[in-house]
Amino acid sequence: MFRRSAKFWRVLVGVAFVLVTATAVAACSPESSSESKQLVVYSGRSESLIGPLVEDFEKLTGSSVRVSYGGTGPLAATLLEEGKNSPADIFFAQDPGGLGAVDSMLDQLPSDVLESVPDWARDPEGRWVGTSGRARVVVYNTDMLNEADLPDSIEDFANPEWKGRIGWPPTNGSLHAMITAMRREWGENRTRTWLEGIVANEPKTYENNTATVAAAAAGEIEVGFVNHYYLHRFIAEEGESFSARNYYTRSADPGSVILVAGIGLLKESNNKDLAIQFIKFLLSSSGQQYFASQTYEFPLNENAKADSLLPNLVDITKPAIDLGDLSDLEGTQDLLREVGALP
């Protein structure tokens, strides 16, 4: 009996050893052979979104693209840890903040790439370019409110009449970008006053945009500050009866700033031609049309059409803000902590 057990363990160790060797061999061999035609992308945008585009690109160019999916923040932190040894050629981020965190590792993009998007949608220093637009909106519960009940400016939600009716995701990067835009547009004091008013209205806090939109539809809150496209995913999944809709603020204030997801090329990439080809592919009218129809985001290429449910990008009364100016996220975090919105 003893012997059988000892044998069991010996077999176990043996099996483990074989597995180790097999995987080590398998892991080492294919990589070295085809490196030149292989593109490595770190994507903060999810696979369900990017996967089909990548496949199209592979078919079109006969190249191979390997994508590491993750959250924009953790991927940026990973890039910083990897430094010069990073295997990545391209960083595809959910928001300019993620690109800003690694901008010292990004290479200058060619001007034809940069100029294929409107100038508000790219880094003023040319290190990254926006790939699709996402509007900040106020999502509201349609059983409790009509669009006409909503104030012209996001500033008015700081009034006491909104006490107990608001929800937001205070740790969310896009919300931080919007508040950074406020600091740009309104200055520190006015932004602080607004935040203090919101905090005094005891907003319910949510983990992310999805949870905030779900809470608005469930009537837990009447309004929430989110990005526009989550609503359309819910409607696609649950049907037209989903009881929340988006409100694009009527006045041109930071409440309806248009943010972008963006992409940058790593300086240490040894595959830059293919990488730039990939970026151009995303910005082409077919690539842009894909974003528009799959993700309900705003295309940045004039030839691509936004989903019919969306307002025209040009019709949104948006503030004139340069997204490259929204890099001071730390200042925004400090402000949020000072007013007690973040612990």
Added chain:
Amino acid sequence: MTVSNVISAGWRTTDGKRPPIFLVASAAVVAMAALVPVVYLVVRSASAGSDWIDIVFRGSTAAVFGRTFLLIAVVTVLSVAIAVPIAWLTVKSNMPLRRILSVASVLPLVIPSFVMATTVIEMYSPKGLVQGWLSGVGVERLPDIYGLRGATLVLVLLTYPYVQLTVRGSLRRMDPALEEAARALGYGPIQTFKTVTLPMLRPAIAAGSLLVALYTLSDFGGVALLRYHTFTATIMIQYQSSIDRTLAAVLSLVLVVIAVLLLTGEGFTRGRGAYHRSTVGVARAGRSVDLGRWRWAAAVFVGIPVLVGLIIPVGVLVHWLVRGLINDQQLLPLLVPARNSLYVSLLAAIVTVLAALPVAILAVRFRSGLSRFFERSTYIGFGLPGVVVALSLVFFGINVARPLYQSIWLLVFAYGVLFLPASIGSLRSSLLQVNPRIEEAAQGLGRSQWNVIFSVTVPLVMPGALAGAAMVFLLAMKELPATLILSPIGYRTLSTSIWSAASEAYFARTAAAALLLVIAAGVPTAYLTLRGSGYHSDRVSEVSNPDNAFPFGVPDSEMAR
């Protein structure tokens, strides 16, 4: 006292035995590997400015710490209160549906924490399903689920299985003669449980509670959705928004300090008592306790956490899946992710248990300052958020172990660092119940220390090793943050598929992957839980049958002295 004195004092075990060098060496390697995250955090923090002082010593931080400790205390106490009775009922009683319930009551462990949190919100939030049903019968408003209540509910459901698994292992190996003696001496069943069974379970309960406390400390997904802000959330904001990894590192060191405090606290609860049988005897499978007319009440008691922690979340997932399919949502193929998940989790389970063995044997059989340090240091990783451990291994992989980087071995390494304590805990409580005299006997019969460990000790702790492996396997299956960062590029697992779908609000895809995860993790769990019992009973009877195990007579405790 000279330095060499100090070192040799560290080596000296309390009962003067010298540990074999291979055991010390392998335990040292494991402990060093487990401390990689701490080294990384110290290196990263070295370049920190003074921001962290503002954050750590801000007035509101006291409240954050208060909330964190409150949650840890409440979750730990409730988990023990639920898990110990469940373990006892499923092992020792004649409760109906025992086998099914003993598997099902472990399975909430495999539900990813954000899925558990989301289902809790869907069910019990102010606008949730339960409120909807209850308003029909006149209940206006459920107590608010957000905050401490909801976070506690989610974490208790996710963590009570840790205590249950360790206690279950202990109960099964416990000599029924002790309880029978107590009964023969006129103790009632409750008194027997209190004075005999419970004290014997102390190491298992402590080991399980420690896992619960550290899990609660490090969890982010569950508590964040329920809007309960613990210290880990303060760290995660650094990674999510401003991406200040230096500040995050300093704050994570604070987490390490808290983990060390918890470890010290648990250390105090460990007695020096013996938990093994001291004399010859046969640890038969004990007769199960007849619950009489309480049999079904017991099944209902065990059924409640199963209902809330397993059946309802699975029900919500099925609902998402069906609803999405009706609305023509496309699903993604999951065969490859499922295979990858099973493969890498299995590897993690094997590697982690093999790594845990020397540490556990050293800690139990050769008690010394050093062996305690080795054992305790393996617990730190479990109290850190997965992102922190993953980034530390990126740092390690890039700077020290290049060949491992971007291979699944670094991922297995990460699982080991994160989940070692899950296997060490159950190995340890298992070892405590093995009488060292048996090993001494084998050595007295001419076997080498190495041989004794492999031919006697290891087979005797097999049930503990299997339970530990099962826990590591389940934890690895659902682990997300480290998996996202350390998987080789393009390597998909079930948990990354769940994340990918959920982060874009594709509920049907999320549900498909999550259901597959529960099934894929559930089958081996059922196998291990049920096989474990069969394996155990034949093992114990053969091992402890004197004719079989000790053909040359059994040394009793007096003789060995």
